Amino acid sequence: MQDVPRIIKAASLRHLTLGLAALLVLAITLALPAGPAAADPGDVEAASRGVVRVVIIGEEGDQPVPISHGTGFAVSPTRIVTNAHVVSEATQDDTLRIGIVPPEGKGGAFARVIAISPRNDLALLEIAKGALRLPPLALAGGNGANLGEVAAVGYPMNVDLAQGLDMADIFSAQPPVKSRGFLSGERPSRQFDTILHTAPIARGNSGGPLLDPCGRVIGVNSFSADSSGGDGEFYFAVSLRELLPFLRSNGVEPTTNTLPCRSIDELNAEERQRLEAEQSQARERMAQRSEEMREVRDKARLTAQMQVLAARENRMALALIALIAAIGAGYAASVWRGDAARTTQARLAAAASAAALVIAGLLWITRPGLAEIEDRVAAALAEAEGGPAPEPTSxxxxxxxxxxxxxxxxxxxxxxxxxxxxxxxxxxxxxxxxxxxxxxxxxxxxxxxxxxxxxxxxxxxxxxxxxxxxxxxxxxxxxxxxxxxxxxxxxxxxxxxxxxxxxxxxxxxxxxxxxxxxxxxxxxxxxxxxxxxxxx
Known part of the structure; x- marks a missing residue:
């Protein structure tokens, strides 16, 4: 066990010295405008479900003992990304095994390295079949160089020590630690593209994800700058420019998301505004339509009144004429009835009188009523609305x-x-x-x-x-x-x-x-x- 500190140190975050360059980067960062809204704790928490502790396990006697540990995150239910330096010893010593400890529950699993790239400090692990399934994290579609807020998720050793945990405790499931900071830019290291940020990480965070405000991966935390002498603290993550080709070349097509990062509160506010705008437009359309129909109704009523009253007067006048004709024919029939020579004319006059009386009655009865004005107005409105209303349909x-x-x-x-x-x-x-x-x-x-x-x-x-x-x-x-x-x-x-x-x-x-x-x-x-x- 006396070699444990050496092994832990070898597997921990590597340090670089920024000196004057660090101060320059910090000054530029502070001078830039603020980035997007703060990360949603719910999104970071959701992403943390797929963040695991990666433990290098040796044996002491017949008992497994942890040698060192880092962090990893799921890119599929059974595949995990971490740093190459976290698992490099296990690839060189077949007596060492790699253990995966999930953030919740009691079950852990063993994993094996299926791809490792020391050049850009990336490794891909596969969990033993049927042992454990994890919720994969999504990768951000862009490179995230907008100087916005970020969150680092992982298992820093200094937190374990502060809590009084010993090396054996790392076999127990524990939630990962989240820290916040901001992107400070993108810059290549000597061998690969990195993202510079200020979300604090420590030994044990190696291989953990760097998340955007929506909990999407924008990098893999790898090493930190040496902050001795009062210099500003900066941290480096392997960028997606390195991670995506690495995954795809090893048969993993990760979930990627290029949609804008907005909170549910923003979405709900936009939805309320959309509904209010639709309701306002509907009210305006209804008011405009109501005004149009009022004009149609007034015009139709005036036209209907003129037509119905004219038709009514014409029928009444014709009925009066028919009544006068009936009276005249009836009078002639009564005069001719006593004259034997005019019997035929008397009968014809009586028939004409009866017919004229019937016609007068029909003309009077069939004259348009005043209620027909409203009927004609209704017909005109129905025509203006595009015909009769269809049968209601759910x-x-x-x-x-x-x-x-x-x-x-x-x-x-x-x-x-x-x-x-x-x-x-x-x-x-x-x-x-x-x-x-x-x-x-x-x-x-x-x-x-x-x-x-x-x-x-x-x-x-x-x-x-x-x-x-x-x-x-x-x-x-x-x-x-x-x-x-x-x-x-x-x-x-x-x-x-x-x-x-x-x-x-x-x-x-x-x-x-x-x-x-x-x-x-x-x-x-x-x-x-x-x-x-x-x-x-």
Whole structure:
């Protein structure tokens, strides 16, 4: 064990001396304007789920003993990135093994080196099959040289010592330490590209991730500058320019994310503004339409009044003429009835009188009523609105069919999730893709909660048939909270599609699980859905 300090020192962070250059860089940094908003603690915490302690293990007698340790982070469920100098001894001494200690839980695992590049201080480890699965961290799409805030995550030895931990304690799961700082620029070292930053790291942080404000990896912490003599402290991380080619050349295609980094609060504020703007525009359109219809109604009423009153007067005048004709013909018939020579004329006159009387009655009865004015006004308004109103159709029915849902980046917040298009076959009863029933929430929205074992998150899908909008809120929970959520999900069996009252039943079943979730999700993916035929 007397060699342990030497080995730890060899595997720790390497130091450089900046001298006058450090002071110059610090002055430039302080003179530059402030960067983007501070990192969200929830994002850093979510990323920390995939940060592990990498332990070099030897043997003393028959007992395993830790020789040294560093930090690593998952780029796939079973593959871990760390620094080459953290594991170099294990590659040169076959009596040493590499242990992986996760930040939560009781299980650890052994790993083996599958690729190592001392030139740029990178190594790729693979966890023993079936031993442990980790939530991978996402890599930022850009290089992050905007001088914004960053967070370093890892297992510094000075913290272990301050807590009174001994070397054996590093076999126990412990949450990694997070520190904050700012990017100070990018500069190549003698052999590889590095990122200069001020987030404090120490021995044991080697191989840990440097994160942007959304918890995405922008570098792999590697070494620090010598701060003796009162010089400013600066730290170096291997840049993505080195990490991405290294991973891809070794068969790992990491999750990368190029979307803007915005907080959920910003997204909610923008969503409120969008809704308020839409409502304001709708009110303006309604007011304009109301004014247009008022003008149509006034004009139609004036026209209808003139037409109906004219038709009414004409009918009444014709009825009066017919009545006078009936009276005259009746008088002639009564005069001619006593004259045998005019019997035929008397009969014809009587018939004409009767006919004229009937016509007068019909003209009077069929004269337009004053109520017809309103009928004509209503007809004119219906014509102005584009014809008679269609039969009312529910939004669910209107949105039925095969849909393709595409991410709307401006309304989304994504840190690590995939953003592929989503195929959605929607039925009015809340059945998706013919097999997955959605439940009705308290606000009338369609909701389905997912807590799959293969996913390291709880996802809450919400679909609005009226706007054809699909929203996925993802909660990146720690191991204990995730296990609790999965237990709550396993406590009920969702009803199948087509079962009576399935939507209400599922809505009630899901409410208890939703109540246990945090107030804010880590990610929000908003999709706009269109019919498949239209999407082509």
């Amino acid at each position: 939004p669910s029915t209107a949105a039925e069919g095969d849909l393709i849902c595409t991410l709307v980046p401006d309304r989304s917040r994504v840190t690590a999730a995939r953003t592929d298009d989503v195929a959605l076959e929607w039925s009015a009863d809340g059945c998706v893709n013919g097999r997955t029933q959605y439940g009705l929430g308290k606000g009338g929205e369609w909701i389905r909660v997912f807590a799959a074992q293969e996913d390291s998150a709880v996802a809450v899908n919400t679909y609005d048939p009226a706007t054809r909008t699909l929203r996925t809120d993802r909660y990146l929970l720690g191991a204990e909270a995730l296990a609790e959520a999965r237990e709550a999900r396993a406590a009920y069996t969702p009803p199948s599609c087509g079962v009576s009252d399935a939507a209400r039943t599922l809505g009630e079943q899901q409410s208890a699980l939703i109540a246990k979730l945090p107030d804010r999700p880590n990610e929000r993916l908003v999709y706009s859905c269109t019919a498949k035929a239209a999407a082509r």
